[in-house]
Amino acid sequence: MGRLNRRALLTRLQHLGVASRADLAKSLGMSQPTAGKIAEELLELGVLEEIDGAEPTPASPKGRVKLGRPGRLLRLNRTVPRFVALQLGVSETCVSTLCLGVSFSDNWQHRFKTPGSAELWTHRLQAIASRLPPAAYWGVLVSVPGIVDDLAGRVLFSPNLHWTEKVDLCRLVQEVWAVPVVLVQEERALALGYQHLHPQARDFLLVDFGEGVGASLVVSGQLYDNLLPICGELGHVPVLGNERPCGCGALGCLETLVSTRGLLQSFAAAHGGLAPTWEIMIEKLAIRGVEPWLATTLDATSVVIAGALNVLGVRTVVVTGSLSDLPTAVMAHLSSAIRKGSIYARFGQIDIETAPRHRTAGLVAAGIDRLVVPMSNRDPAARGVPSSPACDRHPGHSTPKRSVPANS
C-alpha cells in the first residue's frame, strides 16, 4: 500500500493510542477499505496488535450509549520488544529494550558510566547484550549528543565525547547487535518524544539545557530537517560581549554561559569563590533570586530564542533539562524576556512551558519512521545488514523498481 497512507495511519495510531479501523479511517479522511487493508498488512508484519480482551472502552467520555457492532481495537504492538534503545550520554550510557507502543516515561533497564574509548564501550554493551532476551530485534536506536548526521549515521562533532567522532558508531553497535542502527541526535529525539506525548502540539521549538544547549524544531507536526546535518544549534550562536572560549573552537557561544558548567562558572565569578555543585547553586539562587549575572545570561538566551522564533515563525517554546531545576523565577525571567523579543507577541500569544525529557518515546518514533515505514529509498539506515526487517519480512512485497516520482 502507499507509503504515505501507511505512514499517516501509523502516526495517527501512535497519537490516538488505541483505535479501531473505522476510527482511523474517519480521522484520516480515507476510506474504510484502505484503512482496513493497511491495518491488516501492519498486523501481519507485527507492527500492530489487536486487543480482543474485554476492554472497558476508556475512550467513551460522552454519555451516549454505544450502538452497533463494537470496533476491533488496534494499537502498536506492546507485547514483543522490537528495538534496543541506547542513550549515549556524556557521563552515562543507558540501554533498554522497547516495544513499538511506548507511552510511559523513560525507564532504562541497564546503565553504566560511559567509558572514554570505543573499545571499552562496546565491551560493556556486549555484556549487556548477552543478558538481554535473544529476540529478533528490528533495530538499535541510539540517542547521540553533539552534531550528528542522522541519515549518514555519522557523528561530526561532539565536544564532550570526542571519541565518537572518530569511530563509525553504527558499525560499532552492529558488532554487538547485527541489525540496522539508527542514530538520532539527542534534541531531535526529545522533540519527537514531546510530540508523541502532546499530539496536539504541531509547531514548537524544543530547547534543551544541560551540558550544552540544543534545540529542535517541529513544524506542522513534522520534525524540521535539512540537507546539512546541523540544525537547531542554538548553543553555538555567539553572544555580543561574551568572550568565553567554547568547546567548538569559537569564542562567546551562548553555551559557555547557560550550560550547567557555564552557569556554575558565572556563579563562582560573581561570588569570588570556587565553583559550587549544581545543587548548592540551586539552593543559593532560591534565596537570592535572579542576580544580575544570571539576568544577563537569561537575557542573552532569550535573544537567541526570540531570534529563532522570529525567523521560524513559531509561537511555542518547550524547555527541557537543567533550567527547569532552577527556581521558578528563572524561567519567569526567561519567558518574559523571550516575549519581549518576539515579534509575534505583538499580535498573539507566545507559549513557553517546561517539560520533562521523553527520550525513549522519541527514539521509538524515530525508529518507526526510519525502519518500519521508511519514507523512500533515500534512507540508508539498513546499512550493512542483509534486509530491513519490516519490509522484507513479508514475501511478495519487494520495493518497486522505480521510486515514486511524486516523492522526488
Added chain:
Amino acid sequence: MGRLNRRALLTRLQHLGVASRADLAKSLGMSQPTAGKIAEELLELGVLEEIDGAEPTPASPKGRVKLGRPGRLLRLNRTVPRFVALQLGVSETCVSTLCLGVSFSDNWQHRFKTPGSAELWTHRLQAIASRLPPAAYWGVLVSVPGIVDDLAGRVLFSPNLHWTEKVDLCRLVQEVWAVPVVLVQEERALALGYQHLHPQARDFLLVDFGEGVGASLVVSGQLYDNLLPICGELGHVPVLGNERPCGCGALGCLETLVSTRGLLQSFAAAHGGLAPTWEIMIEKLAIRGVEPWLATTLDATSVVIAGALNVLGVRTVVVTGSLSDLPTAVMAHLSSAIRKGSIYARFGQIDIETAPRHRTAGLVAAGIDRLVVPMSNRDPAARGVPSSPACDRHPGHSTPKRSVPANS
C-alpha cells in the same frame, strides 16, 4: 493529472527555460507518456507554448552531433500576458503586465508615488488599468512589505505603510481587476525570484536590507512556510545593548541599527552632525572605511544572521538591497563576522553573496504556484471570484470530490 507531477514538471520547465517533453521526462524521472500528457494539458490551458521556429538550439554545448528526431521544444507561455504584477512599495508603486515565462530583470511599465490612503491608491490603479490592454488576466500579483498573511490575503502589520493594515487589500485590487489576487510578502517574492534565476541554489537564506530588514528561507528548493504568517523577521530580533525604539513597538530591534535610516542615524551620532543623505554617507564611508559604530552594527547583524544559519542548518546567505551599495569593505566585514559565528564554518564553507532583487520573477513564480497549479484546496486565493482561471477554464476538469488523503 496528479497535482504533484504537474507542479514538478512546471517547476522544472521554469528552471530549464526551454525543454522538450523527453527532456522533462528524463530530468524528472517520470515516464514519457506521463510527461507528454501533462504537457498537452498545460498547452491546452495556455500555460505552455510550443516553439516551432527553426531554433538554433542554444542548449547543445557539447560537440556531439544531435541524432534522432528533434524534440518539439516547450516553454512557459511568453506571448500572452497573464498576470498583472504590482509592487506596493513604501515610496513607490509599480505596475506591469507579465507573461508566465519571464527570465529578464524587473522592468516596470508604470510607476507612481504611493499615496497615503487606500482611496487615492485605488484611483491611481484604476487609471493605469484603463490604459492596459484589455486582456483576460489570470490574476494580480502584489508584492507587499510588512507582515503579511499570504494565504489569508491580509496585511497584519506594516510600520511604514499603516493604511494597508486596515483595508482588505485583495478586495481593493479586485475592484480594479476582477480576478484572483495573490499577496506575496516582499522578501518571499525576492527569494522566489532569486531561486528562479539560480535554480541550482536549493537551500539559502535571503536577507534584504532597505527601509527595514527581512529575510526569507528556501529549504530543499522549497520556500519555508508555516502556519503563522510571521517568518524570517530578522529585523525585529533584539540586539543586546541597543535601546533604540522600533516602529514595531519594541526597543532595540536590529532594524533600528541597520536599516537605511538606522545607519544614517548612527553615522550622524558618530560625527555629531545632522543625518546626511544615503549617497553622501556612502562617499564618506568609502574614504573612512568601517568605522567603529559601523563595525558594531555589522557585528550585531552578523550575530542575528549566524544565529539563523545555526538554527536552520543553512550554509548560503544571499544579501540583497541597500547593504550592497556600501563599500565592499562593509560586506567583507559582515561576511567574516557571519562565518565566525556560524558553527557550520568549522566543518564546511559558508557562502555569502550579494545579488540584485528579482521581484517580478518571484511574483510570477508565486502566481504560478498559487493560481496555475494550486497545491490543494487549502488555497483560498480565488476569494470572491467566480472561478479560478487555469483550473475551471477547461470543462470536464473539475476538482475531485474528496481531497487526496496523501496530501493531508
Added chain:
DNA sequence: TCCCCTTTCGTAACTTTATTAAGTATTGTG
C-alpha cells in the same frame, strides 16, 4: 535517392492504489 540508425512522441494495455457501493457480521433495544 534509398535505406538504416537514432531519437521523439503518441497510443494501447497493464499495474497500483484508492475509491464507492454493496453485502456480511456483531451488538443493543423495543
Added chain:
DNA sequence: CACAATACTTAATAAAGTTACGAAAGGGGA
C-alpha cells in the same frame, strides 16, 4: 426476535502511473 446502528469485508470502478510498441522526423552512407 425484528430492527437499527455501527464495523468490517468484498467486489467493481476510477485515476494515475507504468511498460511496450509503433509511427514520425531527422542525419549519414551506399
